[in-house]
Amino acid sequence: MNFFDRLHDRIRTVDSVVSVGLDPDPSRIPDHLGEYDLPRWAFNRRIIDATHEHAAVYKPNAAFYEDPDGWAALEETIAYAHGKGVPVLLDAKRADIGNTTRQYAQILERVDAITVNPYMGRDSLQPFLADEEAGVFVLCRTSNPGGADFQDLELETGERLYERVAALADLWNEHDNVGLVVGATNEDELEDLREQVPDLPFLVPGVGAQGGDAEAAVEYGLANGVGLVNSSRGIIFAGEHDGERFASASGQAAKRLKSRLNQYRD
Numbered sequence: 400m401n402f403f404d405r406l407h408d409r410i411r412t413v414d415s416v417v418s419v420g421l422d423p424d425p426s427r428i429p430d431h432l433g434e435y436d437l438p439r440w441a442f443n444r445r446i447i448d449a450t451h452e453h454a455a456v457y458k459p460n461a462a463f464y465e466d467p468d469g470w471a472a473l474e475e476t477i478a479y480a481h482g483k484g485v486p487v488l489l490d491a492k493r494a495d496i497g498n499t500t501r502q503y504a505q506i507l508e509r510v511d512a513i514t515v516n517p518y519m520g521r522d523s524l525q526p527f528l529a530d531e532e533a534g535v536f537v538l539c540r541t542s543n544p545g546g547a548d549f550q551d552l553e554l555e556t557g558e559r560l561y562e563r564v565a566a567l568a569d570l571w572n573e574h575d576n577v578g579l580v581v582g583a584t585n586e587d588e589l590e591d592l593r594e595q596v597p598d599l600p601f602l603v604p605g606v607g608a609q610g611g612d613a614e615a616a617v618e619y620g621l622a623n624g625v626g627l628v629n630s631s632r633g634i635i636f637a638g639e640h641d642g643e644r645f646a647s648a649s650g651q652a653a654k655r656l657k658s659r660l661n662q663y664r665d
């Protein structure tokens with residue numbers, strides 16, 4: 400079954416478009432979890448237990464797992480999320496030349512969806528796009544301040560670079576498996592892109608810690624009711640100073656975000 404059909408079902412089941420970002424910064428994990436072999440996994444397990452009823456997906460960012468214990472923590476996290484029935488979107492921003500990108504795409508055997516970087520062009524994304532079951536979210540207009548440096552450049556045609564990316568991603572969507580990453584911090588661009596590509600679901604990061612606009616994220620992020628609004632630190636570190644009660648604080652934060660976003664859903 401296609402990722403976006405699975406996501407549609409998941410959104411209906413939990414009545415939520417919240418993507419819970421699993422970015423377990425080791426410097427912020429509660430001290431008492433330090434006694435575990437894999438503190439990041441111990442942390443994520445508790446976060447998943449507390450948030451899964453509100454999570455449309457989990458979005459681990461690969462940056463927080465790129466060391467031997469990290470890979471192990473990520474494997475456990477993916478299996479546990481799947482055990483709870485929650486799809487996993489790996490935020491890895493992948494793509495490279497042919498043989499390398501084919502290797503990168505192997506990860507789709509273990510996760511449901513991935514973020515990719517379009518900068519190297521279509522061939523660098525081909526093995527991801529060819530996987531009909533997986534969701535492929537193409538970076539389009541990112542939430543960071545420097546996102547404008549390249550993405551807002553005006554091309555000879557008069558389009559912005561991010562608009563060209565959206566147009567190409569729409570063409571690459573032969574298997575209905577492509578979405579865009581568009582930050583909640585860019586309200587005008589969100590609106591512009593929704594008009595340009597009405598059928599592509601967006602992954603919208605940047606609400607919560609980055610201060611993006613939750614209403615715009617929902618209004619423009621969803622295509623036919625399908626799309627994702629991500630918060631990572633705002634959920635998983637909501638109870639950073641609550642000691643052993645950190646996980647229940649994250650559950651409450653996920654529930655609050657779900658309710659807030661649901662106000663704006665049709």
Ligand SMILES: O=c1ccn([C@@H]2O[C@H](COP(=O)(O)O)[C@@H](O)[C@H]2O)c(=O)[nH]1
Nearest residue numbers: 460541542582604607608609630631632
């Ligand atoms: O444009 C982008 C693309 C990806 N991200 C990622 O989303 C989360 C956001 O974390 P918060 O703690 O909610 O700010 C993180 O993994 C980023 O790498 C993004 O923020 N913006």
